[in-house]
Amino acid sequence: MAKRNLYLTNIPVEEALAKYLAALGDHLVPGFEEIPVTESLDRVTRQAVYARCCSPLYNAAAMDGIAVIAAATAGARENNPVTLVHGRDFVVTDTGDPIYPPYDAVIMAEDIVELAADTVQIREAAVAWQYIRPIGEDIVTGEMILPGRHRIRPIDIGVLLAGGITRIEVYTKPAVAIFPTGTEIVEPDIFSRESSIPGPIIESNTRMFEAQTVQGGGAPTRFAPIPDDYDLIREKIAKAAAEFDMVIVNAGSSAGTGDFTVHVLRELGEVIVHGVAMKPGKPVILAMVNNKPVIGIPGYPVSAYLAWEKFAAPVLGILAGRVIDSEAATVEAVIAKRIVSSLKHREYVRVKVGRVDGKLVASPLARGAGAAMSLVRADGFCVIDQNSEGIEAGAAARVELYRSLSEIERTVVSIGSHDLILDVIADMMAGGNTFLASAHVGSMAGLMALLHGECHIAPTHLLNGETGEYNVSYINEIFKETPMALIKGVGRIQGLIIPKENPLGITGVADLVSCRYINRQRGAGTRFFLDFCLKQKGIAPEQINGYDHEAATHMAVAAAVESGNADAGMGISSAAAALGLGFIALGNEEYDFAVHPRFLELPQVEAFIACLKSEAFHRRLTELGGYTREHCGEIVRIQGISSCQK
């Protein structure tokens, strides 16, 4: 077998960065250039900027009115008006007009009475310098307008120009070369399902890096993917390290047989760090070639994102002359679900964050390094330190936020069962000023989250097998005496998702004993429904091949069936329809939203209910297919069972 780089180091994040910056040392210096002020938005000043002229440039009227000689107005009072003659005692002046000697005060238009074409009367004396902006009132020649290392805002551009500055020295945008590598990597626009490459991966990470470079103040040049060819990779990196300020190589940074990057970098220069105690993102390479930073970033999207943020971003920031705000937007939040972590590394767990009953609650999302969608959905990272084995549910933890707190405050937090309509509602609410954030953990786990004050609403579809009633009995069981409410959602058709052609001729639950099934996770309402169906047919779970093969959403079940990983799975008809699969209807169920009555008046929950009731939403349900909507958005009060009923 080919050589592997099995032994990565395991250095803490800060230590790795410090070691790298120390090695780069004086080579990490931003360049500078002179540019027009009018093109300097978001650029960073190299040094302090001093005004070249005063503003205003002269004594200027601060009001519309007349310019007068203060001494000539002395004695004017309500019962002793003074008459002024144009050209001798006053001139008409507008705001901003220059005031020349002998005039030394302005009287507002509102305070004068016009007697004739060139005569006015005043009833109050003017004090010298009143309503005059003296030369330099705003900016004095030689005054510092901006310090060095200042990121230029729109207001700064205005004031610089007013201070006589038209050109300014700023740091240059660092030129960043970005290389995708890997024989299996295919450009998105030439990718098709018919691609002849075995196991293609659509190239996407380096396009994210491009955008991150722009946001970080750099100028990216992204190259076409390089196949896994040692000499070719070496040649390209050597050239880039000569021509660019910084080089990014993705991926080949791990320990696989095709991971050449570290060997190439050792040959061309020096590898300072290979392997950092962080998860995801461990196999990052921090190297120096031709005294330039060259960073090897792992291929999994979440690893790539984190390796960029923790290493490439700070290096780019220094090269761009930006002040690095290392403590940006960190909050304390209560963790909704226990997170177990290893002492081997610091772990960054994606979380949704919401404000429920005044406290910030963070719900962990999917943790895999490949779960890029979890990054899209997340509001931030919960950071679990290396010396921690995890965080218990209900404990407080540090969360690095990347969504604004004010948006989070206006978000409905939904934890519970998954349905495609949640995405539709989130889409529809995004047009307004409130938001929906949902975590998919199944009906039971959602009700428990609601009980523990971790969410506003809990989507649920739990069938009482004895009464045939949905949701209410479970809520009573969990919330006891507490009065609760249900926001009625949709009726939906639950059944078996099967391949379009149905090669195994599956006709119902009885046939599941002779095929490969894919199940939903424990606590999911859909799994309850399967168990109910199996019980009715007298089939034991052990008879089902794949009962322990779990997926977390209806769409994931549908994908497993479509790909042939499974022959059948339970799910909703809209998921089958979305992938054009076969479907065997087994029952209509009620998919509702459990809620504490006190949340019903929150603006974001009101917006959520308004959306459920809207015509536009009902049109979208029709498009999805498989839903009924008689009671959509109605509120059902659940009084709770009294202690004596218990």
Add this chain to the structure above:
Amino acid sequence: MAKRNLYLTNIPVEEALAKYLAALGDHLVPGFEEIPVTESLDRVTRQAVYARCCSPLYNAAAMDGIAVIAAATAGARENNPVTLVHGRDFVVTDTGDPIYPPYDAVIMAEDIVELAADTVQIREAAVAWQYIRPIGEDIVTGEMILPGRHRIRPIDIGVLLAGGITRIEVYTKPAVAIFPTGTEIVEPDIFSRESSIPGPIIESNTRMFEAQTVQGGGAPTRFAPIPDDYDLIREKIAKAAAEFDMVIVNAGSSAGTGDFTVHVLRELGEVIVHGVAMKPGKPVILAMVNNKPVIGIPGYPVSAYLAWEKFAAPVLGILAGRVIDSEAATVEAVIAKRIVSSLKHREYVRVKVGRVDGKLVASPLARGAGAAMSLVRADGFCVIDQNSEGIEAGAAARVELYRSLSEIERTVVSIGSHDLILDVIADMMAGGNTFLASAHVGSMAGLMALLHGECHIAPTHLLNGETGEYNVSYINEIFKETPMALIKGVGRIQGLIIPKENPLGITGVADLVSCRYINRQRGAGTRFFLDFCLKQKGIAPEQINGYDHEAATHMAVAAAVESGNADAGMGISSAAAALGLGFIALGNEEYDFAVHPRFLELPQVEAFIACLKSEAFHRRLTELGGYTREHCGEIVRIQGISSCQK
């Protein structure tokens, strides 16, 4: 006299905006276009985006190792190793490689022992699907990747491409026409002090609008200044209202004789609002021409900024399809200095914000509509509602922040006497991770702010006329028993700033009785020094012409002398040197920083002291001239006077 628009309306801000948006109604609809995903950073999705393919595209190895048939590994245990043969029982696989049937599990490289070139041994059975990322684990075809109205981030670009999306529908960038108007307006690059135009104003506002348009998601086209010519303005606006999505006219929105804008807009279309109950920014014009928003923005820089933020920005936001975050970054802060306001309008007062002893403190800056530098220096606006007559010192008030809280937390708040070295220190600290924010209120007011817990340090230079000692006796007087400290600053030369040629032949304080003097504000150490000098010479303040003519900084005094507004003023030699003026030295004084000892260990105060002690700072002092620095950065403890000494 020419016609004036004396009667502006006085509608509250929100009401004016609501009225305007209602009038624009359905005309205010964003356009859309399809663009490559790779160019979509910061653009806004028009509608929800659904995945066109799964990610991963196939069952993929999640680890480097070997792909096996789970069933064939059954029974492997620590004391019962199982041997696997390459090609029959396993194939080598790297992370991301596709896993094809019959293989259905992956064993990590770390968990296998190589026996021979094509034989390995395992000591643990594999569970079906272990270390395999099933097709669609991250993204399922048909799944919603992004909702509509979503601003695209780098991670979104990566996930869109991975989900098979290469082009995306986004809202177009609204085309915004921006017109400077006014005969007195001169382009910055053709401006010179020798300009023949009487009372020129350097055009700067529309360059700020350009940058604000870019930040707001629009595409600005800024035109050359139009002179005050009714027909020309009408023609240009009419053309722009046909070709652009939005038109900005600056200025001519007020009630002056040259203010045509409102008449032009009435002729061309409809003026919805002229005059809003806000200060600064009252004379804003909200109009509609050709069903397009046309906004007349007043000329004072601070008015211009606020009128943009409160009216142009939200209209642009709607046209750009952006969700408007109206509640962004508002905090409660304690007001350091009483603010009096009128019931006529809501007032936006620029403030510096700092964190002192755990509480946020807001110190008001200059309030004039022309004080653009106060916008540059400010951290936000303190909002004084229309129904409030002001805010007492020590009361809490709402502050709209536009600097990040985390930066504010790392800032030394300095309130007190002004010196040019404060700007130099701020400049030098900006390279690091801590900041200096200073408000200039004079020595006495600074010590009072320190007493009330509104700042960390108070720059002060107060002479005890009896002992000749600086600062300590005043601190003892104010802080009584409380132990305090002084961070020693610089020695500086105080004296009379006079014109370079000294036409009046001023030689000292005695000559002030026969010239126009400009004084500093009450409580300023420099005014104390003047009073001390006058007393020594037996001159009464009433004998000084201009004793009540006040300026707030050394540079403002120097500017008054340079412009001829005054013949002499007291100030520091570095201010005279900055403007090339004459100077008569009258004394050396000690400019120090009073501080509570408990603040000395704050990282930002430590950075401030380190800066004072640095070689680089001493070089800058030499460049400025007029300073001595023997004790710069030294800490002097002041024990406080005990109760019995009092």
